[in-house]
Amino acid sequence: MGSTLTTPIFELYRQQFNLSDQSIAIIFAAYVAGVIVSLLVSDVAARRWGHRAVTIVAVLVSLVAALFFLLAETAISVGIARVLSGISVGLCTATLTTMMRASLPATSAAICASVGLATGLACGPLLAEVAILWLPDPAHSAFWLYLPFPTISLLLMSMLRPTRSLMHLRQFPVPETVSNSRRVILSTATLCCAFALNGYYLSLVPSLLQRDLATTHPLAVLAVTILLAAAAMGQALVRHVSVRLVEYIGLALLAIGSMCAAILIYVGNGPAFIICTGVLGLGHGMTTSSSLAALNTAVPSDRSATATVRYYIFGYLASALPIIGLGWLSDQLGLNIASITFFLLEFFFILACYVRLVYLTRPAAASHVVAGVIQNNVKD
Numbered sequence: 001m002g003s004t005l006t007t008p009i010f011e012l013y014r015q016q017f018n019l020s021d022q023s024i025a026i027i028f029a030a031y032v033a034g035v036i037v038s039l040l041v042s043d044v045a046a047r048r049w050g051h052r053a054v055t056i057v058a059v060l061v062s063l064v065a066a067l068f069f070l071l072a073e074t075a076i077s078v079g080i081a082r083v084l085s086g087i088s089v090g091l092c093t094a095t096l097t098t099m100m101r102a103s104l105p106a107t108s109a110a111i112c113a114s115v116g117l118a119t120g121l122a123c124g125p126l127l128a129e130v131a132i133l134w135l136p137d138p139a140h141s142a143f144w145l146y147l148p149f150p151t152i153s154l155l156l157m158s159m160l161r162p163t164r165s166l167m168h169l170r171q172f173p174v175p176e177t178v179s180n181s182r183r184v185i186l187s188t189a190t191l192c193c194a195f196a197l198n199g200y201y202l203s204l205v206p207s208l209l210q211r212d213l214a215t216t217h218p219l220a221v222l223a224v225t226i227l228l229a230a231a232a233m234g235q236a237l238v239r240h241v242s243v244r245l246v247e248y249i250g251l252a253l254l255a256i257g258s259m260c261a262a263i264l265i266y267v268g269n270g271p272a273f274i275i276c277t278g279v280l281g282l283g284h285g286m287t288t289s290s291s292l293a294a295l296n297t298a299v300p301s302d303r304s305a306t307a308t309v310r311y312y313i314f315g316y317l318a319s320a321l322p323i324i325g326l327g328w329l330s331d332q333l334g335l336n337i338a339s340i341t342f343f344l345l346e347f348f349f350i351l352a353c354y355v356r357l358v359y360l361t362r363p364a365a366a367s368h369v370v371a372g373v374i375q376n377n378v379k380d
Contacts (some may be wrong), residue, residue, distance in 0.1 A: 002062055003031060004124030004228070005087050005146055006069075006082070007202045008132055008221045011210065012139050017075040018276045019203065021335060022040050025327025030079045032320035034086025035093070039309050041318070051095050056092035056157050062150040069143045093312055094371050121198075122228030129221045130134040184359060187291040188311055190247070192318035193218045193254060193346060197280060199226050199319030200342055204326060204335065212336040213270030230281025235289040243297070246290040247357055253283030255350045262343035265336055 006013075010024050019027075038058075046054045061084055068081035131142035177232035199223050209220035234250070264273040295311055322342065330338040 001120045001124040001127065001149060002065065002146060004121045004224070005128050005142055006078075007224050008128040008206060008217070009139050010203065011217070011302040012132075013075065013078060014207070016139065017078075019075060020327070021207070021330035021338075022324070022327035023075065024207070025203055025323045027075065027079050027082055028199065029320040029324050031082040031086040031089075032316045034083040034088075035090035035316045036086075036092030036313055038087040039093070039313050042093075042095055042218075043113075043306055043309050045091075046095050052157060054091055054095045058095070059086045059150050059154045059157060060150065061091070062088035063147070063154070066143045070140050072139075078341075090312075090316075099375060100289050110313045119228075119232045122225050122232060125221045125224045125228075129218060132217065132221075132239055145368055153223040183294055184307070186232050186353065186356055186360060187295045188314050189356070190251065190287050191311060191315045191351075193350050193353060194284045194294055195315040195319040196322050196346060197227075197254070197284055199323045200326065200339075201277075203245075203323050203329070204321075204339070206305070208265070208335050208339055209270055209273070212266055212339075213265070213273060215274070219270070219274060223277050226274065226277045227281040227284065230278045231285030231288065234285030243290045243293045244361060246286050247294070248354075249287030249352045250283045250290055251350055251357065253279055254287060255283075255347055255354065257283055257365065258343045258347040258350060262340045262347070265339050265343070268336075 010027075013027070014024060017023075042054060065081050065084035068077060068084060068137060072078045072081055123338075127145055128138070128142045131138040131145055133140040135145075196247045205223055206217070206220040209215040209223060210217060249340060257276055258278045261273060261280065264276055292311070295307060322345075326342055329341065
């Protein structure tokens with residue numbers, strides 16, 4: 001929640017500190033830098049001190065980040081607060097995902113992790129919008145509203161028993177094959193597409209809707225919330241559907257939504273763009289949950305934590321690096337041109353992932369058919 005709380009406030013920061021689109025993108029990327037740094041150390045820290053201890057530290061860092069936001073009076077102080085917020089999210093993300101993997105089946109763990117993440121992200125913009133509409137000094141008061149949440153989380157985590165190291169949990173070996181390696185690469189690529197969309201919406205879409213598509217501030221924030229809420233809904237609805245089918249549908253929705261979004265930005269239709277966001281959100285959620293489930297299935301249990309960390313590092317890099325480039329392009333050519341460029345690139349990357357998925361799944365299906373024919377011949 002804390003990571004998306006700033007999304008509606010970015011426009012206030014732009015006016016207060018006279019920032020450009022690229023400066024906003026850099027402040028957003030500062031959060032990602034914090035996430036990546038903490039992801040790199042979270043696995044080692046969890047093995048040494050336990051997952052419960054790492055999660056408690058993450059919540060404490062989240063409280064410190066909120067205090068920095070409350071005291072922020074310059075763009076640099078906002079950037080520092082974003083780094084701290086990213087450190088908190090990074091420590092929680094991989095640690096909690098690994099804990100769920102240890103106590104739940106692979107698919108259920110992926111869905112629970114994805115739905116929980118998306119739900120928390122969706123609540124952040126709504127909380128900030130409450131402060132913007134009804135409270136004075138919303139850039140600071142939004143974080144007063146946020147403070148009870150990490151405080152309650154800290155109390156709940158302190159009541160849990162320390163978790164055992166994953167080395168002592170029951171493991172189910174997964175043979176390491178070329179097919180599994182290719183599956184991990186595809187899962188990471190599809191996650192990057194979804195996270196790039198996430199970064200774009202959290203950093204630049206509210207400004208796009210207000211400045212170029214002539215919508216109000218509440219509707220601009222609603223678009224971000226729709227994306228994240230639809231992502232959570234998409235992950236929850238496909239719980240009992242096969243991972244492969246979910247991937248096909250999710251990538252198709254992302255591709256269709258990306259092309260429609262580019263067209264709607266070009267014609268300047270803000271309300272239709274917000275509706276299209278719902279399609280993108282469903283595709284985002286289905287793609288994220290299915291790629292994480294496929295990763296959990298392909299990676300041996302003893303390498304789960306390391307694979308999860310690498311998986312999220314690539315995802316968060318994809319949410320930051322393209323946005324910095326889009327911020328620069330926006331300052332040069334305008335935010336609408338930069339946004340159209342983003343969605344066209346997103347479309348072609350998703351299309352490449354879809355083709356790769358078809359290529360990887362066809363041989364598997366063919367091998368099952370051949371195996372069945374051979375087995376029948378042997379019986380005869």
